[in-house]
Amino acid sequence: MPQSSTSSKMDATAFLLLFVIFGARQSVSQDPLTTPGISLDEWSGVYVEGEMVTITCTVSGKYRDKTYYFYSEKEPLNSGQITTKNNIGTFPVTGTNQGGQYRCQYGISVKTRRLLSNISDAVTVTIADTLKTPRISPDQPSGVYLKGETVTITCTVAGDYRDKTFHFYRDRQRLYSHQIITKVNIGTFTVSRTDQGGSYHCQYGTSVNRRQFWSQPSAAVTVTIADPLTTPGISLDQRSGVYVEGEMVTITCTVSRKNRDQTYNFYREQKLLNSGQITTENNIGTFPVTGTNQGGRYYCQYGIYVKTRRLLSQRSKAATVNIADLPKPNISVDSSLIVKGGKVTFNCTTPGDHPGFTFYLYRYGEANYSDVQTAAARDNSVTFTVTNIDHTDGGNYTCLYKGDVRGRLRTSAESDPVHITVRDKSVALEAGVRSAVVLILILALLGVCFWKKGKCGNSREMRATAPPSDETNETLTYAVLNLQTKPRKVGGQRNIVRTFGEESTTTQW
Template sequence: MLGARTHWGVRCVSGLSSSELGGSQSELSLSLCPAPLSPSTPELPPAPWIALAPRHPGFLPGEQVTFRCSAPPGQEVARYRFYRQPGELIGAGVPDPTGSTRLDLSAGPGTAGLYVCVYWARRAGREVPSKKSRPVAVSLIDHPPKPSVLLAPDSLAYVSGDRVEICCLAPPTASPEWFSFYQSGKVIGHQPGNTSTWQLDLQRSGTGNATRSFSCTYEQRIQGRPVPSHTSDPVSIPVFPAPAAPSLRLIPPHPLYVTGETVTAECVAPAGPYEPRAHRLQRDEEPGAEMLGPWHDLTVTPSTRGRYRCEYSTELHGRRLQSPPSPSVVLEVTDPPPPPELSVDSPSGVVSEGAPLLLTCRAPGDTTQRRFHFYQDGAELSPPEPSASPERRFPQAAPNNSGNFTCGYEEPVGGRWILSLPSRAVNVAVAGPPEAPASGGSTSTRMEPSSQPGPGGRSSAPRSLVPAPSAASRRSHPTAVVRGARGVPVPWIVDAAIGGSFFLIIILIFLITHVFL
């Protein structure tokens, strides 16, 4: 037989045969319905308490809802049951060590409603259901609509180190109390409701390009509780490596430079994905001038001294990128040492061919470490290696040693050998050697008779014997040939001197024979 009755909104079925339900009728009756009370049964056990945690006025989808049912003290509780009115059984449990039991639900569609609980107390060997608890209400609320996210500056490409501003735009009807910002799903910051932006310095991990995804939410109060909005649609951007700093080098590399020298500054960009388009050389804090190539020539002057850096620019997807500045390089400037004084052992500067020639370079000051250079007509004398000796000797002067001589010296300054200013030029002339007498020459003797008779009508005896130089003797007379500054002979000077000597001898003979005798 099949019978039915209602207990606390639950329709109970009894009278089913064991063959129809797969079990005994007594088992079915125990599991589904309490035993009927006789007229002598005492009043039902007092109602339990039902508590809701957390105590939200409304629950968001997916949040956990916890019910706890507790019987009054002194009751021997056999079991608990939870119902959603008007009588839907949603769970059952046995007492825990505290004497109560709990039920966890996940808020979602169909969760809203009124909930009660009941317990079964043991009395006289029977289980008697209690009165139902006072109901608790569960209501559902939804997340506010999603915002939108914008990035500034808006660019086709970003590089590591760029600062971007994330802007979270809530719908016009929303009343945000807080904004939350996310990168690749992880929270990166919060801002109060009157500040809807967040600034971030982009970073790139690894050596390749990276993609960054940004989103946001806002929070507003609904039914007395703060409720986060749905998450905005993400905005993804590529992040490229930033241009690396170049290096600056000076060519030639010296610890310091001398005024008048030319030094080349070269800005070397590191190997990588970027091709430099322009370079800029800066001195101290000056902005510097932009160059099309990596090289820049500097003429060293006192104002050239300073600390130099360089940078380069490139392009990425139409965006101009500027590299960081290179490490600074100091350019030190000094003046050359003062000029020395050059002297020759012949004060007149005329040296006979074959005679020794000595040049001396005297440097000012008292510096033991010096290296000397000698030059003839602007060319350094061979060998070109400098010498520690301030003298240059020529054992036998030759015609090709005639010319203008100068000298200079080097001394160590700041870790570098610095060449002095050149000395004043000294002119050296090498004179040729005397000519040898001609072989087979003869000298004739000519008698000079008196043109007047002597006293007493006697003929005058020969007064003197005057050697009459022949043409050959005159040609074979030793004559010194003077050479000019370039070793060219000048014979007319010697001939004039010899002719003047003969003329003087003839005048003396004439005076002796005609005046004194």
């Protein structure tokens, strides 16, 4: 082959190779790989743990086959987590450690050459803590309230001190926010209307980089609005309220509306009576009065259980118990020895000021007490006179008195007894004769004494007035005439005038 022909073939081959290389370069340079864009499905870039994060790597231009690469903080992500479809690549975020900056890149193959685009700008993924489920609770643990009571429901969050907004729901209907007060981890809602019973739950929300997150709803609590308990009535078995020591007092506590399993409390003044002092059955309470110190004002109250809350009624009005203390009277008799056919007088007196009572005199006979006489006292004393006494009237006598104490008839204890003895007239006559004889003897002795005294006085007077010559020859007789003693007034003073015959003396005193 001529050398010129061989040289021409080599030049043609070289020219063709240069044309292909130049054409390929020219083709690549005419369609360079554009820098992809990157974006998040949540514009704020904030997610909570467990949420799916979708990162989109977008390429403009033709939809040629591409391979996408994602980087977290410049570290390539496992391609098994990436889903590629046309111009979009996605991957999920499942843990809090997957927050940070993310970029993407894509590549294509041109014949046997692998071409890669520039890396995109970064987007930031923030993984926020999962919001905890709050706890709801009413201020009354039982959830039972009386009409008119204020119900405070509290929504509590543990361990999350970010700014929060609380929402409350009643029967799945959201309640107005102006009724809610929020303070750090606690939100409270006040129920003041009687128709706001029902099922309540709450939830809270917080904002991270302008994204609002809401917790799961709390468990529900039930609020029950109950009617107030009616005030009971109280009464005593004695309408007057007057009792004597040792009597049984029955107090009745009456409720206008029957409630199941209601219990009662009884009070004396302001002190609760313990179970040892009072017996309760249904709506009746009883207790024994053992002393005057158990008088006073008594009240009652009842209670019922609604769920686990014990509701108590208002106390009743007062019922006053008066323990009557009528002391026994005193009795006296004018004589304990009475002649048959005569009379005897008894006097019965109360030791205190008890006017207006009726007194009774009793005699103790062989069988029982018999009513002898009844008299009403003007003051606090009465006199009984028993006439035409017989032997059957002898014995012990007592008295007592009865009267109205605060509308109830009360009876005192009996007095101590007094005893009278009835004797026949003959016995009494003998006693009278003996008494008369004794009296006559006493008068006789007094007369003798007065006579002797008068005789001695006359002898001395005669000796004082007779002349010496006549002293032994003449006997004088002295007579006391018209002996009187009577009072009269002299000069405003009381005087006693004694007159002896025709002479008188005046003594002032």
